[in-house]
Amino acid sequence: MIDNNSIENLKARLDIVDVVGHYIELKKNGANWKCVCPFHDDSNPSLVVSPSKQIYHCFSCGAGGDPIRFVMEYEKLSYPESLEKLASMYNFSLDYTSDDGKIKEDRKLLENINMYFRKNLDAKTDALKYIKDRGIGEASIEKFELGYAPSSPENLNFLSSNGYNIAEAIEAGVAGTGENGRNYARFIERITFPIRSVSGKIVGFGGRTISGHQAKYVNSPQTKLFNKSYLLYGYNFAKESIYQTKSIIITEGYLDVIMLHQAGFTNAVATLGTALTKEHIPLISRGNPKVILAYDGDNAGVAAALKAALMLSTVGISGGVVLFTEGMDPADMVQHGQSDKLNKLFHNPQPFIEFAIDKIVKKYNLQDPLEKQKALEEGSSYLKTLPSSIANSYAGMLSGSLNINPNLVKVQTHQSNRLKQQKTAFEDTLELTIIKTLLTKPNFIDTLLDTIDVNMFKTHNMELSKLLQNEKEDPSLRRILLRDDIKVYDEDELIASMINFLISFYHNELTKVKSSNMDYKNKSFAIRKIQENIFKLKQGKLVQYESLSTI
Template sequence: MIDNASIESLKNSIDIVDVIGNYVELKKAGANYKANCPFHGEKTPSFVVSPSKQIYHCFGCGVGGDAIKFVMELEKLAYPEAIEKLASMFNFSLNYTKGSSDYSDAKRLLEAIQRWYVKNLEQNKTAKSYLHDRGVSQNSIERFGIGYVPDGRSVMRFLDSASLPRPQAAEAGIIAQGEDGGYYARLVERITFPIFSPNGAAVGFGGRTITNHPAKYINSPQTKLFNKSRLLYGYNLAKESIYKNKKLIVCEGYLDVVMFHQAGFTEAVATLGTALTQEHLPLLRKGEPKIILAYDGDKAGVSAALKAAQMLAYAGFDGGVVLFPDGQDPADLIAKGESETVAKLLREAKSIIPFVLEKIAESYDLYDPRAKETAYGAMKQFLSGLSQIIKDAYIPMAATLIGVAPAMFGTQTQPNRARESFSQPKNDVAKLSILKTLLEKPELIDFVLDVIDIKMFGTYASLFASVVNGEKEHPQLMGLSVDESIKTMTEKELERALIQFLKTYYEEKLKRIPKDTTMPSSQKVYWIRKIKTDIIPRLKRGELVASVTNI
C-alpha cells in the first residue's frame, strides 16, 4: 500500500497545469487555462483548468476534479494506479507500507483465481460442451481466458491451499461474508468470463450458469478495481482494432463479444449487465471511432438501443444501430455460420439520429391527434438537444415521420445546450455568488443558515445542500468554483447580499399570499401584516432577519 504521507507529498509537488498539459493543449484564458475537453467532442473549448484551485472542470460534459482524478478518468486507472502513473511522470519516489489492503495484492489474487478457473474448465466436460455447442472455438476460449468455477467448497479449499486470505478475496469480490460472519463463494457452478481493465489487468468476473439458476449471469460486485459502469467487456482485446479501423461495436453479452471476435469483428465489446451510461463515454471516445449498437431485436433490446442512441446523439457520436431479427442474437447467427449475414447487417446499420426519430414515431398512434401531439413533443425535445446544424438537417425527416410542417419545429437556433453556463438573471447571479462564497469560505455556512433556509434558494436548493454537505466534487460546484464571472464576496458583502436576497424573497411572498387558495384568510392577514410592518422594515434598516419558512 502506498504511504498516505507519500501521496500528500506527491500532490503538493505536482501542478495540475503540467499534468493535464501532458495530455491536451492548454491555452491561457485570464487566470485559468482552457482546452477542448478530452472527455467529449467539442469545437469550442469548455474545459477549464484552474492553477490557483488545482482543479479542472468541463462546462460541456460536467467532468471535474484534481490532477489525480484527471489521470484516473483519462487513463481508466484505479486510484493507486493513477498515483503511480503520476509519480513516474514526474520522477517522484513513492514510499510503501506493508498491508493486505494493497491493491496490487488484490490484482495478484484475481490473477491466481483466474488461472484456477481456466484449469477447471479443462476438467469439466459439461461446461466445455456448452461452449462448443454455442459455437465457441478452443482458440476463443484461450484468447478470452474463459474458465469454470465449481462448487463453493472447492473455491474455499483453493483459497486456503494457495494461501490467499479470505478477507482479501472478499475485497476482490471473489467471495462474500454472510450475516453469520462466514464466507461463501459469489460464483458457483458457472462458466467464467474474466473482465479486464483497458490496459489488460484482471479486475473482475462474469459468470454464466450451466445449472439453470434463475440468475443466468452474475458479475463481480463493485470493488476498488471493478466499476462495471466504466468498463466494457473485451475492450482490452478490441482496442487495437478500434483504433485502427475507427469502429467500435457495442453488443449485449459476453458470448456475443466472443463470437463477434471469432468471426473477425474484433472491434466488439459489451456492457457488463448494465445499460450504456454516461460513464462509458470517455472510453467510447478514445480513438474517435464510429459506434455501432448491435442489440437484440426484442422489446428489451429496442428499448436499450433507443436510450443508448439518444445518449450517443446528444454526446455528438457518429455511428448506427443494428437490431438482430427474429429473436436471434449475434452469437446465434455466427454459430450457425451466418457471419456474412452479420456483416451485411452491420454495413446497413441505421444511422443513430434517424433510428431515434423513427422509433419515437413508431411509439405513438399518429392517427390519434393527442398521441400525435405527444409524439411531436418528444421529437422536438430530442432534436433540441442536438447542435443547431445537426438539428436543422433532421427537421425535414422528423416532420415527415409524424406528418407536420417543418416550420413547427422552429427556425430559430437555441444556444448549444451542451455548455452549462452560469450566465443567469441578476437574482440567480446573486444566489450563485452566495453559494460560491460559502464554497470558498465554509466557515460562513452557519452564519448564512441562521437567516436563510435551504428551500428558499428554489432551483438552487439542491446545490445549496451540496455546499452545506461539503460535496466539493459536485460537477456544478466545480464549475461554479472556476467560473470567473461569479464573484466571491467578503463577509460584509455577503451580509448585504443576504439582506437584498431576503427583501426580494419576502416581496415575492407578499405578491403570492393573496393568491394562495390553501391558506386561511386569517393567516393571510397575519403574514401580510408581519412582512409589511416587521420583516421588510427591519431588512431596509440593514438588519438580518431569521428565515421564516412556515408561511
C-alpha cells in the first residue's frame, strides 16, 4: 500500500502542464494551454489546461480534473497505478507501507554510491587534473558533486559490502548483467556527474571517460527513476535563476553547464546525450522563459538546433539560437575569459523563426529551379504551423531568401472552427464572479454562508448549489474556474459585491411582497423586515438570509 504522506508529497510536485504535455502536444493560449481533447472525437482544441488552477477541462465533452485524474482516464489505470506512473514520470520515490503499517526502508543506493564516487575523486590525481585543466574550480566540484567511478570489481564490492544486492543495483541503473551472466558496474574509470530531478533527488549519473573508453560519455540506462527525455542536467540548480531572469540557456554538455554556472550564467542546463524533444517542453516552459539554444556550430549541432527551433517555435515558445564555431564551446569560452562575449551572444541570439527559415533555405541549391521549389514548399509548410499573423510577418523573409515574388509564399493557415460551446446566452456576471471567488478562495464561504441562499441566484443557482455541496469536480464549476474573463475578488470586494447583490435581491423581494395576496398583517411584517435588511445593507452590514415563508 502506498503511504498517504508519500501520496501528498507526490501531489505537491505534480504540474498539470507537465502531465498533460507528456501525452498531448500543448499550445500556449494566454495564461493557459490548449490541446485537442483525447476523451472525445475532437477536431478543434477544446481542452484547456490551467497551470494556475492545476486542472484541465474540456469545454466540449466536460472531461476534467487534476493530474492524477488525467492519467487515470488517459491510460485507463487505477488510482494506485496512476500514482506509480506519475512517480516514475517525476523521478519520485513513493513510500510503501507493509502489512503492519510501517514504512518500508528507503535504501538510498544512489545517494550512497554518489558519496563513494566523490571520495574516490580526491585520490584520483589524473581525474582531478583533467577537471582542473578544464577550468573547473573547487567550488564547482563541490556544488555539482563531481566524483570518480573506479573499476567494476571495486564498485561491485562497495555495493555488496554496504548491503546492496545486485538486483537493487540493476534497478538503480548502476550495474548490469552481461550475456555471459556476469555482473558488472556501468560506470567504470569515469568522472561522474550525479543527475538530479527538479526537486534535487539523485536519479542517475553521467560519466566521462579518462582512460580511452570508446564512449566518451555515458548516462544511466532508463529506470523507474531515470528517463533522459524528461530531465535536464543542472535544472535543480538553475530553476530559481530561470524563474527570476525569465530565460533558460540549453547546452549540450555537463561541462558547459558547470562552467557557465561558474561564470554567473546560473540559468544554464543541458540535455542528457539526446536531442531536445517534445517531452522536455513542459519542463522548459515552467515560468514561461525565453529559451536560448547554445549548440555547437558543426553539422550535428546545426541539425539539432534546427529541429529544436522548429519544435519550440511551433508551440509558441520564444527564444533563439547561438551557435559556437572554431572549435569553441561555452565551457571553453568561460575558461578563456570570454564571459563578456558570451553574455552578448546570449542577449542577441538569432530568433527561432529566422534561424529556421535561414537553415531551411540553405539546405537547397537555389540555382536549381526544382531545388528552389522544394525550399519554398518546406519553408511555407513550416510557416503554416505558426499563428497566421506571425506567419505573414515572416513570409517576406522567406521570399527574400529565395529571391522570388512574395505572392508565391502561401502561408494562409487553416483557421480552426469556432468552439462548439459558446457562452451561455444569458449570464449574470456578478453571480459568476461570486462563484469563481468562492471556488478560488473557499475560506470565504463561511463568511457568506448565512447571507445567501441558492434560490437567490436566478441564473447560476445550479452552479452555486454544486459549490455549496463541495462538488468541485463538476464540469460547470471547472468551466467557471478557467474563465479568464471572470474576476476573482479579494475579501473587501467580495463583501461589497454581496451587499450590492443582496440590496438588489431584497428590492425585488419587496416589490413581490407589495403585489402579493398576503394578508395585511403578514405583508406589513414582511415589508418592514425586508426594509430593515435593505437599511442594514446600505450601512455596509451583511444580513442573515431568511425565506419569506419564515418572515
